[in-house]
Amino acid sequence: MDAKKSQKIAFGVLLATTLAVVLPVLFIIMIIIKEGITAINWRFLTTMPSNGMRSGGIFPAIVGTIYLVLLSVAIALPVGVMAAIYLNEYAKDNILTRIIKLSIVNLAGVPSVVYGLFGLGLFVIFLKFGVCLLSGALTLAIMELPVIITTSKEALSTVPLSFREVSLSLGVSRWQTIRYAVLPHALPGIMTGTILSISRIAGETAPILFTAAAFYLPRLPGSLFDQIMVLPYHLFIISTQIPNMPSKSTYGTALVLLILVLMMNFTAIVVRTYFRMNKKW
Amino acid sequence: MPAKNKHVITTEKLNLFYGDFQALRDIDLAVSSHRITAVIGPSGCGKSTLLRVFNRINDIVEGVRITGKVFHGSDDIYGPDADVDSIRKRIGMVFQRPNPFPLSVYENVVFGLRIHGRVDKSVLDGIVEESLKSVLLWEELKDRLNRSALNLSLEQKQRLCIARSVAVKPDIILLDEPCSTLDPMATLKIEELMVELKTKYTIIIVTHNMQQAARVSDDTGFMLLGDLVEFGKTSQIFTSPKEKMTEDYITGRFG
Numbered sequence: 001m002d003a004k005k006s007q008k009i010a011f012g013v014l015l016a017t018t019l020a021v022v023l024p025v026l027f028i029i030m031i032i033i034k035e036g037i038t039a040i041n042w043r044f045l046t047t048m049p050s051n052g053m054r055s056g057g058i059f060p061a062i063v064g065t066i067y068l069v070l071l072s073v074a075i076a077l078p079v080g081v082m083a084a085i086y087l088n089e090y091a092k093d094n095i096l097t098r099i100i101k102l103s104i105v106n107l108a109g110v111p112s113v114v115y116g117l118f119g120l121g122l123f124v125i126f127l128k129f130g131v132c133l134l135s136g137a138l139t140l141a142i143m144e145l146p147v148i149i150t151t152s153k154e155a156l157s158t159v160p161l162s163f164r165e166v167s168l169s170l171g172v173s174r175w176q177t178i179r180y181a182v183l184p185h186a187l188p189g190i191m192t193g194t195i196l197s198i199s200r201i202a203g204e205t206a207p208i209l210f211t212a213a214a215f216y217l218p219r220l221p222g223s224l225f226d227q228i229m230v231l232p233y234h235l236f237i238i239s240t241q242i243p244n245m246p247s248k249s250t251y252g253t254a255l256v257l258l259i260l261v262l263m264m265n266f267t268a269i270v271v272r273t274y275f276r277m278n279k280k281w
Numbered sequence: 282m283p284a285k286n287k288h289v290i291t292t293e294k295l296n297l298f299y300g301d302f303q304a305l306r307d308i309d310l311a312v313s314s315h316r317i318t319a320v321i322g323p324s325g326c327g328k329s330t331l332l333r334v335f336n337r338i339n340d341i342v343e344g345v346r347i348t349g350k351v352f353h354g355s356d357d358i359y360g361p362d363a364d365v366d367s368i369r370k371r372i373g374m375v376f377q378r379p380n381p382f383p384l385s386v387y388e389n390v391v392f393g394l395r396i397h398g399r400v401d402k403s404v405l406d407g408i409v410e411e412s413l414k415s416v417l418l419w420e421e422l423k424d425r426l427n428r429s430a431l432n433l434s435l436e437q438k439q440r441l442c443i444a445r446s447v448a449v450k451p452d453i454i455l456l457d458e459p460c461s462t463l464d465p466m467a468t469l470k471i472e473e474l475m476v477e478l479k480t481k482y483t484i485i486i487v488t489h490n491m492q493q494a495a496r497v498s499d500d501t502g503f504m505l506l507g508d509l510v511e512f513g514k515t516s517q518i519f520t521s522p523k524e525k526m527t528e529d530y531i532t533g534r535f536g
Contacts, residue, residue, distance in 0.1 A: 165376065180395075
């Protein structure tokens with residue numbers, strides 16, 4: 001076979017495999033939109049489920065998901081960023097630091113259902129929070145930590161060393177240097193990482209299964225110690241536990257979840273692009 | 282006490298190690314006030330390391346160890362009571378590459394002041410004008426104070442960096458090869474500025490450019506492999522060096 005022909009074949013195979021990656025994504029989105037779009041209307045988004053969830057809306061699940069995600073980020077972000085600052089700015093290369101770094105890597109590899117069991121054991125039972133918003137948010141926060149720490153550390157390490165040197169050389173203390181000469185320039189990277197971690201946990205079911213999620217609630221959560229309805233768990237229930245569930249509601253719920261997550265990813269991309277355009281060092 | 286010819290920086294048997302590597306060997310040096318002291322020598326001789334000892338910026342490098350003494354006036358800057366931040370306030374530094382923050386010209390100049398708690402607008406305005414005037418940048422930039430400092434020319438950036446150091450009112454300014462990224466014309470202008478600045482500040486400059494040392498400095502030290510080989514008046518070092526090594530270096534036999 002001559003070189004040109006084999007090149008054509010090789011490129012053809014490469015293109016085909018690449019398309020094979022794109023196709024499932026397109027199919028998923030297409031099917032969900034096609035089946036679910038008719039379910040989506042103002043009533044579906046803003047009312048309580050009724051008739052054993054077969055009709056009515058998914059309002060409490062949307063609200064629950066947003067509460068859960070925001071609370072978990074509010075917990076994980078400060079902890080994660082401070083850990084990243086410690087690791088990137090202060091930590092010397094010693095045994096302790098290596099153990100911490102190894103733990104972070106391993107934390108990222110723990111299966112999500114294990115987080116769920118851990119949350120059940122620690123927050124729900126041992127700390128007696130019960131199955132509630134707080135337990136779920138704490139469980140998800142632990143799950144987010146590795147992503148937030150890793151991306152924040154990355155963002156901090158891209159701030160040039162010269163910023164630190166200049167600031168220190170002006171008699172600015174080390175902490176003030178981090179606060180005023182490093183952190184502001186790392187913020188876009190930290191934000192991007194955080195938004196991505198949100199979109200990752202927004203769709204998680206296993207960690208909240210035993211820690212936060214309720215099968216059905218006729219009202220919105222009123223405190224941190226209330227159970228909540230959440231979109232991914234609601235989707236699991238209506239697709240497996242409820243007989244005679246109209247499929248358009250199932251797909252409609254999936255569509256809402258998908259849009260929520262895609263919106264967050266999109267925001268992350270916008271934030272990153274905006275700051276990259278303005279970054280000049 | 283006369284301000285001139287007083288020693289503002291003195292080192293006694295200064296040794297510095299990066300891990301196992303000894304970068305400075307038994308340095309004894311006395312820098313006089315309101316003069317320009319140049320430290321010359323081939324790359325890797327330890328001249329930048331020596332400069333970075335004076336404001337303790339080497340502290341941020343892991344594994345650095347220092348023996349001997351360094352005095353700023355009569356203060357032992359590596360002593361147990363030394364306050365690193367206030368030492369650095371009094372001993373400013375300008376780096377090799379012009380490195381303004383990605384902020385406006387104004388915010389660059391007041392960066393240190395703001396953090397040190399000076400926030401009164403009229404005070405800051407005054408210091409910005411004074412600092413930019415002292416580096417001869419005020420006329421060029423007075424209408425562009427709120428523009429990004431990143432859009433300035435290299436020479437303007439380096440002047441701005443000097444102004445940023447001057448703004449916190451140090452009494453010594455350390456210059457670490459400040460012209461190595463500049464073209465000859467810009468270099469000449471920065472050199473003129475140094476001569477201007479020595480009326481108010483003591484200047485220590487590290488340079489690999491011997492002509493520069495000869496042009497601007499009053500005193501010169503020649504370093505080689507971590508040793509301070511010779512130190513004296515610039516006119517003497519460049520015309521009748523005492524050491525063979527110094528003569529070989531300044532006549533271009535190596536380096």
